Amino acid sequence: MASLRRRLPARPRTRFAPSPTGFLHLGHVVNALYVWGLARALGGEVVLRIEDHDRARCRPAYVEAILDDLAWLGFEATPLLDAQPAWRQSAHTPAYDDALAQLRAQGHALFWCECSRRDIQATAPAPAGAEVPYPMTCAARGLAQAPGRSLRLALGEGCETFDDGRLGLQAQAPRAQCGALLLVDRDACWTYQFAVTVDDLRHDIDLVVRGEDLLDSTGRQIQLGRLLGRPAPAVFVHHPLIRHAHGDKLSKSNRDTGVGDLRRAGWSPARVIGHAAWRVGLTPDEAPHAAAEAASLVVQTP
């Protein structure tokens, strides 16, 4: 990273947290470069967390393939507790139950909701893909828990500010952005926002390194973390994403960018890493680089 705009924590504990809803792709390789690169440059460690909170979309086969591709690339994580082969959210549901019980016990405004995504989208004209704040339709209805209902948390008014390690000072108003935070979805799965906040707290993560596409999530995660008793938020670094020529971000359905596909086509780990680094502007060309060079790729000395 050319300029780290603020001091990052010394000896941080950060995480690599893929969702096994697809195979590892070049976007993950860029994330791994930043995660391991910053952790190594700062003398810290990386824990591996499989974010399989979405039971409908996650597959064990993806977990195995992700672990295998990661090891092949040469990115090694510190094991979390005794988790074998990797720590998975789906094996720790009591922790999320406990966090929810804590929010209830503290009297935070939780409510069951029967609005579909389409109902919410219909309340405000917005460009495709833009977030429409939840209009609080069910907030005061006193609905009981029932199949097909989701659980939301009304957020506080006000702004969350944080100093992103790459982008500098950020100010976000979570309530204006999303209205109420979804904690449990209509399929009774914990949501990403809830599970990641609970886990970053209990795994003592003090440095979160992830793509710019998650920047808008940070204020709400800081607010939720505070409600859950986190004394100070983690430091966040949001890195650039690889984009296609037409500007879209990579997705798991882009088969041309799957690590497994490149592997089967005969690419070496260093070629995959070098290509990913170049696609995101970390290097001027596609020269191969090993995972062990991550620190020097992401933290350029002046």
Ligand code: GLU
């Ligand atoms: N599991 C998320 C993903 O694969 C990453 C979450 C995060 O870094 O906060 O996109």
